[in-house]
Amino acid sequence: MKTVLIGVGQAGGKLTRALVDFDERMEFGAILGAVGVNSAKADLSDLPFETVLVGQDRVKGHGVGGDNELGAAVMDADRREVLSALDGSVTAEADAVFVVAGLGGGTGSGGAPVLVRELKRIYDVPVYALGVLPGRNEGAMYQVNAGRSLKTVAREADSLLLVDNDAFRSSGESVEQGFDAINDAIAQRVGLLFASGEAVGGVAESVVDSSEVINTLRSGGIAALGYAAAESAEDAEGNINTVMSTTRRALLTGTSLPEASKSDAALLVVAGEPDKIPRKGVERARRWVEEETGSQQVRGGDFPLQSGRIASLILLGGVERSDRLEAFMQRARDAAKEADGTEEREDPTDMWSTDQLDDLI
Ligand code: GDP
Secondary structure, X not given: OOEEEEEEXXXXXXHHHHHHHHHHHOOOOOEEEEEEEXXXXXXXXXXXXXXXXXXXXXXXXXXXXXXXXXXXXXXXXXXXXHHHHHOOOOOOOOOEEEEEEEOOOOHHHHHHHHHHHHXXXXXXXXXEEEEEEOOOOOOHHHHHHHHHHHHHHXXXXXXXXXXXXXXXXXXXXXXXXXXXXXXXXXXXXXXXXXXXXXXXXXXXXXXXXXXXXXXXXXXXXXXXXXXXXXXXOOOOHHHHHHHHHHHHHHHHOOEXXXXXXXXXXXXXXXXXXXXXXXXXXXXXXXXXXXXXXXXXXXXXXXXXXXXXXXXXXXXXXXXXXXXXXXXXXXXXXXXXXXXXXXXOOOOOOOXXXXXXXXXXO
């Protein structure tokens, strides 16, 4: 799937950089172009692609400090500059545009929905968002901001691929080291998803195609991505159980939104050397995904890759009924109540309506 990326805010920029690095290192060529957008000048300085500083007249390059309404306003005011930075990248070759952002901050949280809406007006290709949810230990402001941003992005985008910051965090790391590790984990998974369908040497019918990614995301709402890999056996026969176990791990313990396993649609991509991918194992795994997700639409395909490992990548479309998401929404509502004492306050998990979004900007 040939993709153009727009990283908004600090997390959005860093994640976009990790995605571009991975795509280059693997020589996939699935990312056609990338742009970084921020209201904080310092956060744009080490991004190795074109950048746009928004809101200079209002915040003088110092960022919006967690104020996501201001994030939305500055993005709207400077949207033309952002769109013109993208112009050369969204060519006829592009299959999709992804807006990448941390949902808990200011610039990305407020700016991403505004930008998604603009992009949808202009381009015919699907406009997706890759959004990061704050971890449990992050402060109330992050939870409140993310609650509101999530619902709005999910409504505006063709699909919101969600990553929970707690999904890939390992203990004993500083927050910064933690982010780097999380970004690498996301880049590997999402990078493989972009590259599947672009695989060279994949002429067999079983090779996954970009349209299958797009069709899996077609139901809209929220999506999640699971992944697990293992050492490959010498031949396909020896990999039957391996594919089954990587698929189980990918869905049950390896998704970007933990505990999200019920979905409207799913795509199982098995990556590895073509002659070592077991047809029988893939079919069995696909049926298991069907049962486990309760989805009638489980697509499947191979991703030929020269590697000593075999991997299962599972894209889940329509996971909004997951317990994890409900738990997050409750956390966002509680955080809003706590921040405001007993005062009646707007529910942060009420999405910005189109009118409100218009008012904000
Ligand atoms: P913005 O620049 O105002 O959009 O704010 P940030 O991008 O810093 O958004 C803050 C949220 O993103 C918080 O929930 C952080 O935990 C998270 N975040 C910040 N940097 C990173 C990063 O590099 N990786 C990940 N995964 N999350 C990050």
